[in-house]
Amino acid sequence: MDMALSQKIKDLIREEAAILWPEINIPPFDITEPPNPEFGDLSTPLPLTLSKMLGQKPMDIADKIKDKISKKTIEHVKEITVTSPGYINFNIDFAKLSKHLFHKVLTQKESFGTSKETKGRVIIEHTSVNPNKAAHVGHLRNACLGDSLSRIMASNGWTIEIQNYIDNTGAQVADILVAMETLPDRQGRKKFDYFCWDIYTKIQHFYETDENLKNRREEILHLLEEGNNEIANKALEITNKIVDCHLQTLSPFGIYYNLLVWESDIIKANLWPAVFEDLKAKKLITLAKSGEQEGAYVVEFGIEERQNKIMVKSNGNATYTAKDLAYQLWKFGLTPIDFAYYLRGIQNNGLPLLTTPSGTKLMDNSTPATRKFSPTTKVINVIDIRQSYPQEVIKSILERLGFKEAASNYVHLKYDVVRLSLAALKELGIKPEEDKESYAMSGREGIGVKIDDLFKKTGAKIKKTNPDLLPETLDSIVAGTIRYYILKNRPEKEVVFDFDEALRTDGNTGVYLQYAYARCHNILQKVPNWDYQASKLVAPTEISLESAKIIKLLEKYPEVLALAAEEFDPSLLTDYAFELANNFAKFYEKNPVLQANEETKNFRLQLVASVKQILNNTLSILGIIPLEKI
RNA sequence: GUCCUCGUAGCUUAGUGGAUAAAGCAACUGCCUUCUAAGCAGUAGACCACAGGUUCGAAUCCUGUCGAGGACGCCA
Numbered sequence: 001m002d003m004a005l006s007q008k009i010k011d012l013i014r015e016e017a018a019i020l021w022p023e024i025n026i027p028p029f030d031i032t033e034p035p036n037p038e039f040g041d042l043s044t045p046l047p048l049t050l051s052k053m054l055g056q057k058p059m060d061i062a063d064k065i066k067d068k069i070s071k072k073t074i075e076h077v078k079e080i081t082v083t084s085p086g087y088i089n090f091n092i093d094f095a096k097l098s099k100h101l102f103h104k105v106l107t108q109k110e111s112f113g114t115s116k117e118t119k120g121r122v123i124i125e126h127t128s129v130n131p132n133k134a135a136h137v138g139h140l141r142n143a144c145l146g147d148s149l150s151r152i153m154a155s156n157g158w159t160i161e162i163q164n165y166i167d168n169t170g171a172q173v174a175d176i177l178v179a180m181e182t183l184p185d186r187q188g189r190k191k192f193d194y195f196c197w198d199i200y201t202k203i204q205h206f207y208e209t210d211e212n213l214k215n216r217r218e219e220i221l222h223l224l225e226e227g228n229n230e231i232a233n234k235a236l237e238i239t240n241k242i243v244d245c246h247l248q249t250l251s252p253f254g255i256y257y258n259l260l261v262w263e264s265d266i267i268k269a270n271l272w273p274a275v276f277e278d279l280k281a282k283k284l285i286t287l288a289k290s291g292e293q294e295g296a297y298v299v300e301f302g303i304e305e306r307q308n309k310i311m312v313k314s315n316g317n318a319t320y321t322a323k324d325l326a327y328q329l330w331k332f333g334l335t336p337i338d339f340a341y342y343l344r345g346i347q348n349n350g351l352p353l354l355t356t357p358s359g360t361k362l363m364d365n366s367t368p369a370t371r372k373f374s375p376t377t378k379v380i381n382v383i384d385i386r387q388s389y390p391q392e393v394i395k396s397i398l399e400r401l402g403f404k405e406a407a408s409n410y411v412h413l414k415y416d417v418v419r420l421s422l423a424a425l426k427e428l429g430i431k432p433e434e435d436k437e438s439y440a441m442s443g444r445e446g447i448g449v450k451i452d453d454l455f456k457k458t459g460a461k462i463k464k465t466n467p468d469l470l471p472e473t474l475d476s477i478v479a480g481t482i483r484y485y486i487l488k489n490r491p492e493k494e495v496v497f498d499f500d501e502a503l504r505t506d507g508n509t510g511v512y513l514q515y516a517y518a519r520c521h522n523i524l525q526k527v528p529n530w531d532y533q534a535s536k537l538v539a540p541t542e543i544s545l546e547s548a549k550i551i552k553l554l555e556k557y558p559e560v561l562a563l564a565a566e567e568f569d570p571s572l573l574t575d576y577a578f579e580l581a582n583n584f585a586k587f588y589e590k591n592p593v594l595q596a597n598e599e600t601k602n603f604r605l606q607l608v609a610s611v612k613q614i615l616n617n618t619l620s621i622l623g624i625i626p627l628e629k630i
Numbered sequence: 631g632u633c634c635u636c637g638u639a640g641c642u643u644a645g646u647g648g649a650u651a652a653a654g655c656a657a658c659u660g661c662c663u664u665c666u667a668a669g670c671a672g673u674a675g676a677c678c679a680c681a682g683g684u685u686c687g688a689a690u691c692c693u694g695u696c697g698a699g700g701a702c703g704c705c706a
Binding site: 035085263314323465496525590 | 633634635636641642643644647648649650651652653654655661664665666668669670671685686687698699700701702703704705706
């Protein structure tokens with residue numbers, strides 16, 4: 001496997017430095033692009049770092065390293081220089097590098113940059129929206145992150161299974177049942193999840209004044225946990241309808257799943273009691289005999305009583321954390337129990353969606369299905385940052401149970417929430433109660449930008465400026481614009497949603513990337529007889545600054561993809577995609593392709609074809625559809 | 631109260647120990663008889679919240695202060 005140029009340089013320097021100074025450990029260092037192209041194409045400040053460790057002048061160290069590595073041939077490096085105060089710089093032989101690189105990109109196509117190494121199976125859980133109301137942009141952030149991460153992991157050699165957890169037994173579902181019994185049916189022509197959004201909000205106000213309703217909720221909650229009764233069946237019907245709405249909402253964004261796991265099935269399968277026994281046997285859980293937690297089973301975490309985590313309430317019911325722990329153990333195959341699986345349907349991506357039994361309520365004839373099995377080596381849960389503490393609890397219990405492997409491969413992909421700008425709040429017709437810069441969304445209070453509404457709104461705006469777009473193209477642009485807006489933020493950063501910002505279609509946006517791709521396609525399409533195989537691999541002697549920059553970027557792609565998988569961070573790819581598209585736009589202005597002389601034209605066609613390929617690969621992983629014509 | 635995350639240009643952000651702090655939006659100036667102007671080029675705009683410290687070198691690491699958000703439920 002031949003590696004990226006910067007990696008090759010890095011390895012060589014490390015090797016030679018270790019020989020030069022065996023008395024020290026060479027610290028980690030970076031190969032970066034210098035701020036000024038005069039200094040070269042790649043560069044490292046390692047001599048500056050080593051200076052203190054060795055007690056020598058940085059320039060002397062740099063010279064010594066340079067002398068050593070100059071004796072070896074580094075493929076595609078033309079010249080090595082040293083500049084003050086102690087940088088080693090590398091000049092790339094672009095003619096040779098481009099020839100090599102274009103060949104690789106244009107023959108490996110989609111698989112360029114992906115890992116050939118097989119890395120086992122990873123289960124990625126994302127979306128997991130409570131099935132009692134319409135999904136909003138906060139949920140969309142979760143789904144986009146999870147979906148793009150799945151594609152990133154798949155590209156890096158992982159076998160993926162995407163699960164969507166349906167919490168269909170909690171109070172939020174009981175609320176809908178109470179609301180349906182209490183409030184007049186005003187669904188009318190509203191989408192079912194929108195209707196539920198409204199009544200869920202409404203019923204909250206009734207609880208404040210009506211004690212009987214509260215009691216009724218408790219009663220229903222109990223019936224839901226019990227299962228096999230009229231109320232539980234009604235709940236299954238409702239939650240299934242809402243899950244369908246959610247799947248429909250996310251489908252235009254290209255977001256799909258392999259398996260739906262329903263909480264009611266986790267309860268029915270007695271997953272928790274099995275884990276409970278294990279915890280008791282290993283003496284990790286104790287019955288609190290006195291104090292505030294009397295009668296509850298707790299796992300001890302701190303010295304104080306309040307730091308203990310309750311797993312089984314004093315009324316005998318398992319807490320959410322307990323059920324979640326059991327679910328996570330099951331993912332790793334560490335429980336003796338498994339579920340029955342059914343085919344819920346074929347998704348718009350052509351792949352089947354499986355479900356545990358509760359997800360079959362709407363189907364006339366449920367088909368039993370087999371879940372493809374291979375041992376799970378990694379579990380990634382996309383959950384917002386507010387759940388960091390309970391997630392740490394689960395990880396810690398995995399470890400204490402003796403599942404060290406599982407614990408270290410248990411990943412909480414945390415992301416901060418989406419809040420609303422003042423303008424967005426006003427646009428929803430809600431008056432702010434206090435003067436703040438941003439406002440939390442709340443399903444209970446009915447405050448939130450619903451995904452379907454955002455999709456429609458974005459579509460209307462784009463159609464206004466471009467009335468002739470094909471409906472399919474329009475949908476792809478809308479989905480791409482929204483996905484990019486969501487994904488470009490670093491996951492741990494809070495997003496303050498604003499309509500003006502989300503609906504933009506110029507500058508650093510999804511359309512910009514799709515536009516760059518379309519321009520590539522447009523050029524190539526005007527030379528119908530050209531294709532890479534037939535072309536001669538000759539690079540011109542003079543390579544423009546714009547071309548050089550693009551070649552460097554193309555070369556970096558595999559590294560970026562691998563880093564995104566390592567950091568679980570799709571935003572690294574949005575940054576990369578924008579930089580590539582941006583540099584292609586600059587190239588486009590100054591480097592005419594079709595009018596150039598034969599040699600240059602051929603070179604530039606290869607470059608354009610390569611950019612098109614890498615844009616295609618990056619966009620696909622980000623879940624944005626590349627468009628040949630806009 | 632304890633703990634966690636964040637604070638970079640008017641706005642949204644990138645940069646987490648190295649060279650002149652980098653983009654997009656908004657503002658202003660140019661560029662379509664030449665591969666798609668949803669584009670490009672340019673001007674202006676930041677002593678990186680504040681105060682100390684460590685270092686040859688700090689937006690980046692440490693301490694403190696201020697500001698924003700969050701976690702610490704027999705909720706899910």
